[in-house]
Amino acid sequence: EDQVTQSPEALRLQEGESSSLNCSYTVSGLRGLFWYRQDPGKGPEFLFTLYSAGEEKEKERLKATLTKKESFLHITAPKPEDSATYLCAPQRGGATNKLIFGTGTLLAVQP
Amino acid sequence: DAGVTQSPTHLIKTRGQHVTLRCSPISGHKSVSWYQQVLGQGPQFIFQYYEKEERGRGNFPDRFSARQFPNYSSELNVNALLLGDSALYLCASSLVGLAGAWSTGELFFGEGSRLTVL
Numbered sequence: 633e634d635q636v637t638q639s640p641e642a643l644r645l646q647e648g649e650s651s652s653l654n655c656s657y658t659v660s661g662l663r664g665l666f667w668y669r670q671d672p673g674k675g676p677e678f679l680f681t682l683y684s685a686g687e688e689k690e691k692e693r694l695k696a697t698l699t700k701k702e703s704f705l706h707i708t709a710p711k712p713e714d715s716a717t718y719l720c721a722p723q724r725g726g727a728t729n730k731l732i733f734g735t736g737t738l739l740a741v742q743p
Numbered sequence: 744d745a746g747v748t749q750s751p752t753h754l755i756k757t758r759g760q761h762v763t764l765r766c767s768p769i770s771g772h773k774s775v776s777w778y779q780q781v782l783g784q785g786p787q788f789i790f791q792y793y794e795k796e797e798r799g800r801g802n803f804p805d806r807f808s809a810r811q812f813p814n815y816s817s818e819l820n821v822n823a824l825l826l827g828d829s830a831l832y833l834c835a836s837s838l839v840g841l842a843g844a845w846s847t848g849e850l851f852f853g854e855g856s857r858l859t860v861l
Binding site (some may be wrong): 636666668673674675676677678679681719721727728729730731733734735736 | 747774776778781783784785786787788790791798801813831833837839849850852854855857
């Protein structure tokens with residue numbers, strides 16, 4: 633059965649304090665792994681897709697990496713505007729583009 | 744460029760009623776998916792439609808149904824509403840590659856329709 637676990641559930645950082653969020657997954661036939669940012673009451677905002685182990689992608693203060701069992705979202709020198717819930721979602725290959733979401737990590741960055 | 748648009752943004756229903764939610768995908772996107780997000784959880788897959796045909800269905804009861812129109816917009820219908828149907832309903836659109844190869848796999852979400860069932 634497909635499983636996605638994100639940790640920690642919540643993370644509080646001081647502005648400028650770098651850290652990493654973890655996404656562990658068990659999904660057969662992985663096609664890609666997606667990261668989204670979600671602000672309260674809003675829809676998820678696309679950040680990255682990773683397709684193969686060893687791949688890395690960067691966007692501003694965020695860098696996502698992928699292994700065969702985990703993905704990490706590294707946040708370097710975060711700012712208060714980075715506060716949001718970060719969702720990880722593996723996608724299995726097949727006839728649909730269904731995403732299997734974790735419960736997310738709620739990040740709060742204090743000035 | 745317009746993103747994925749959903750309507751209504753908020754609605755309140757009572758148990759047993761029916762609801763219809765609407766979604767317009769990004770221009771050029773032919774696939775629409777629906778997700779349910781209960782407070783504190785990640786989105787859960789309900790349906791995917793492509794070229795007006797159902798491509799996939801999640802683990803939801805038959806009270807949930809959907810369709811896609813020739814202009815690629817979509818409706819999600821929920822009958823006999825239960826308290827547990829209260830959630831944020833998200834629509835996502837995507838480009839579809841040839842022969843099932845998802846050459847551009849990114850799904851772009853709308854802001855959602857917040858349904859409260861009393």
